[in-house]
Amino acid sequence: MKIRILTILAGLAPAACAPDRDDSSRPATVTRDSAGIHIVENPRPAEGSRLSWRIGSEPAASIGVLEGEEPYMLHNAMDATKLPDGRIVVANNGTHELRVFDAVGTHVATWGGRGEGPGEFLELWQVARWPGDSIAAWYALRLGMSVLDADGNYGRTFWLEEVGARFLIGPPATGGSVLAIHNPEGADTLVVQLRDGEGRVRSSFGTHAGNEPFRKTVDGRPALFWTILGRDPVWAPWGDRVAIGHTGRYEIKAFRADGSLERIVRRDLVRRAPTQADIAAHIDMRLPIYGLSEEEANAVRAEMLPRYDDVPVAEHLPAFGSIMTDAAAHLWIEEYESPTDDFPMRRWTVFDQDGRVLGFFETPKDWHIFEIGEDYFLVRVRDELGVESVQVWPLERSGG
Numbered sequence: 317m318k319i320r321i322l323t324i325l326a327g328l329a330p331a332a333c334a335p336d337r338d339d340s341s342r343p344a345t346v347t348r349d350s351a352g353i354h355i356v357e358n359p360r361p362a363e364g365s366r367l368s369w370r371i372g373s374e375p376a377a378s379i380g381v382l383e384g385e386e387p388y389m390l391h392n393a394m395d396a397t398k399l400p401d402g403r404i405v406v407a408n409n410g411t412h413e414l415r416v417f418d419a420v421g422t423h424v425a426t427w428g429g430r431g432e433g434p435g436e437f438l439e440l441w442q443v444a445r446w447p448g449d450s451i452a453a454w455y456a457l458r459l460g461m462s463v464l465d466a467d468g469n470y471g472r473t474f475w476l477e478e479v480g481a482r483f484l485i486g487p488p489a490t491g492g493s494v495l496a497i498h499n500p501e502g503a504d505t506l507v508v509q510l511r512d513g514e515g516r517v518r519s520s521f522g523t524h525a526g527n528e529p530f531r532k533t534v535d536g537r538p539a540l541f542w543t544i545l546g547r548d549p550v551w552a553p554w555g556d557r558v559a560i561g562h563t564g565r566y567e568i569k570a571f572r573a574d575g576s577l578e579r580i581v582r583r584d585l586v587r588r589a590p591t592q593a594d595i596a597a598h599i600d601m602r603l604p605i606y607g608l609s610e611e612e613a614n615a616v617r618a619e620m621l622p623r624y625d626d627v628p629v630a631e632h633l634p635a636f637g638s639i640m641t642d643a644a645a646h647l648w649i650e651e652y653e654s655p656t657d658d659f660p661m662r663r664w665t666v667f668d669q670d671g672r673v674l675g676f677f678e679t680p681k682d683w684h685i686f687e688i689g690e691d692y693f694l695v696r697v698r699d700e701l702g703v704e705s706v707q708v709w710p711l712e713r714s715g716g
Contacts, residue, residue, distance in 0.1 A: 345672045354579035356671035367666060367675045371693065372710030377404060377421035380705030387415050387423035390704040395442040396686045396694055397451075398708065399466070404694070405451060406706050407443040412436070414443060414453060416468070419708075427468035428453070435462065435470035447492045461494065463513075474515045491573070493518055495551060495558065502529045502540050506549055508560055510573060519575035524549060525562045530627050539623075545590050545598050545630040550638060555645035555669055563634040568647065570671065581647070581671035587632040590654075594633065597655030599624050636665075642688035644713075645669040648677075 346357040381388045391410025398404055402419030412430040417423050428437050437455045446452040449466045463471045476496055496517075498507040506526040510518045528543035547564030554570055557578060561568040566585045572578045590598075603620055605613035637650035647667040653659055661678040668674055679685065679693070686706075687694040693709045 347670075347672075353577050354671070356579060356581045358581070358583040358667070358671075358673040360584045361665065361673060361675045365675050367677045368714045369677060370712040370714070371679070372712070375707040375709050376692070377417065377419060377708040378705050379404065379406065379417050379421045379707070380703060382701060382703045385423070387417075387426060390415075390706065393696055393704050393706055394440065395444075396696070396706050397443050397445055398687060398689060398692065398694055399445065399451070400449065401466075404706065404708065405443050407440050407453065409440050412438065412440045412455075414440070414451075414464075414468070421708075425468060427464065434473075435464065435468075437462070461515075474513065476511060476515045493573070495553070497549075497551065499526060499549075502531070504529055508551055508558070510558070510575070519573060521558060521560060521571045521575055524560055525564065528628070528630075532626065534623055541624070541627045543628045543630055544595055544624070545633060546628075547630070547634070552639050552641045552647075554641045554647055559639060559641065559647060561639070563636055563652070564630070564632075566635040566649075568639065568649070568671075579671055581667060583649070583665060583673060585635055587635070589631065590629060590633050591656070593656045594654050595629055601655055640685065640688060643690045646674070646688075647671065648688065 344359060348355050348357075379388060380390045380393075383389070390406065390408055392408070393406050394409040395407040396404060403424070404417045404419070404421070406415045406417070408415050412428060414427040415423065416425040416427065428435055428440070430436065430438065432438060437453065440453060440455050442454045444452050444454075446463055450471065451464045451466065451468075452461050453464065454461045459476045460473050461475075462473045465471060492513045493510050496509045496511045498509070504526050505523050507523050508521040510521070512518045525547060526549050528546035530541045530543055532539060532541065547562040549560075549562045550568075551558065551560045553559075557570045557572060559568050559570050566583050568581045569577060570579045570581065599621065600617070603613075603616055605616050608616065633654060634652045637652045639650070640648040642648065646669065648664045649667070651663040651665065653662070660681065662681050662683070664677050664679065666674045666677050680697075682697050683693070683695040684697070685693060685695050689711070691711050691713070693711055695707050695709065697705050697707060699705070
């Protein structure tokens, strides 16, 4: 199974905040109806256009040090969420703990730890708000989700049904439900479901395109590869809906909680065929060379690159990079950036709750975004020494 880590968002659907601009300045969106399904066709925003929203000049909180008190020394902070009272909860995978900080980044509590007992975790991956001011934490090995109260007291744990199946647990969606993605190893499709707070199937969003596997024999043994620059599936809760798509096409399908398709959102895109430099850079990023010296990395390349000679290459570069949604029910779609590009910022196309394009917005390239609130970004950054920090940056949505 090809694992991907998802940022967990709260299952709320507040009213969207509008940018400070006249509707006449928006790109001309066309919406039509097809058998009760809204199809939203958007043009690409003008190249130099940007939303008038602003990121603050400095973080409101920054958690993480090279040396200091243990709670501030983060190790593989996989996720974080901001609670209604302003506290920040960090899922620190390296110690299997939930570390809790106040709104300015002062440590106030540590919950959990490695173990299999109540309130303990194995392979802690994600944390999220849960209905009733509770907190949900997901750990990987048994596909379990533990629910704690606002003070960190253990409440209960539930697991997905069909323990033997290969599943990913996605973000909490509506009404205390979670997304479950059935993604068997080597399959080119996946099934997305909504599970209730006991892990049982609530509804299904059907079968969708997954990754593009390629099987062959290497050194006399079967091996699994993936189409070079091939599609990646994406999904995220979007207000009271669920957004599902894949990077092979600029199209996102929005489903209601009952599993019915509600709308399809598209955006114009000029597709580009990959160059040899794109292909080489893509392969290089997938080789196990992180942390190696240049000499060691070159030895790995010499051994492994020939294995990719007959692996298929996608006809076009991906249509986009990733998707996120925010607390104001906006959909954020990241512009695809080839490893050969050198853009100073990450660029996103932002859509309103109806799927109408609002415009481009840029975030720092070194941000790993956990959560986009109505007035903040919650992110992880690493400095030149690899020291992790979890930071809260103010977000001003003009006119919102």
